[in-house]
Amino acid sequence: MSLIDELVARLPEPVRRLLMRHHELIKFALVGGTTFVFDLAIFYTLSLTVLESKPVVAKIISGVLATILSYILNREWSFKNRGGRERHHEALLFFGISGIGVILQAAPLWVANNLFDLRSNVTVTEVVVIDFVLGFIIGNVLQMTFRFWALRKFAFPEELLRGGDAGSTDLHATLDELSDEELGHA
Numbered sequence: 001m002s003l004i005d006e007l008v009a010r011l012p013e014p015v016r017r018l019l020m021r022h023h024e025l026i027k028f029a030l031v032g033g034t035t036f037v038f039d040l041a042i043f044y045t046l047s048l049t050v051l052e053s054k055p056v057v058a059k060i061i062s063g064v065l066a067t068i069l070s071y072i073l074n075r076e077w078s079f080k081n082r083g084g085r086e087r088h089h090e091a092l093l094f095f096g097i098s099g100i101g102v103i104l105q106a107a108p109l110w111v112a113n114n115l116f117d118l119r120s121n122v123t124v125t126e127v128v129v130i131d132f133v134l135g136f137i138i139g140n141v142l143q144m145t146f147r148f149w150a151l152r153k154f155a156f157p158e159e160l161l162r163g164g165d166a167g168s169t170d171l172h173a174t175l176d177e178l179s180d181e182e183l184g185h186a
Contacts, residue, residue: 027078031070039066040136047131048124055119056110059135063102071095093155101147105139 008016019026039062046058071094075087112118112134119127 024078028074031073031078034073035066035070036136036140038069039063042066043131043135044128048128053119055113055131055135056106059106059109059139060102063105064099067095067098067102070098090155094151097147097150097155100150101143104146105135105143107142108134108138 008019011019042062042065043058046061047055051058051061071091074094075090109131112130118130122130
């Protein structure tokens, strides 16, 4: 039994069932948190060094690298048990939608720096705080909202539903069946 299986087996029944039912969402959130930290590290490394005068370029580079990592982690871990589209079609949709998301995430930085010249006459600490608020809070809200809508509408439309939502007769799977199916043992 793997370490994760042992940890899940030790959880109280209601928590275990909830975890198993929402395992993709939990994995997606963990991937999102990981790519957020990755994006943040790349952005600040670039924007405080070689791209100090070009924060929008730094944000786009960090966003593209985080998107590549996100696709790999989501494809190979979060949604590894899903079928559906051919991989090249899925990747094209994922990266197209995520590319628009990267632009939306960088938009507040672009507006602040190119329309309002926000970087002039501020300290490094103020720049770090402003960049974080614009690129990682406001920008992330914009891109996450768009990506959630677009991925559901175009990349994973309702016609490709699985399980109970698609008309499966097994609407009330046992905990063992959920564990086998959700953790990829089946």
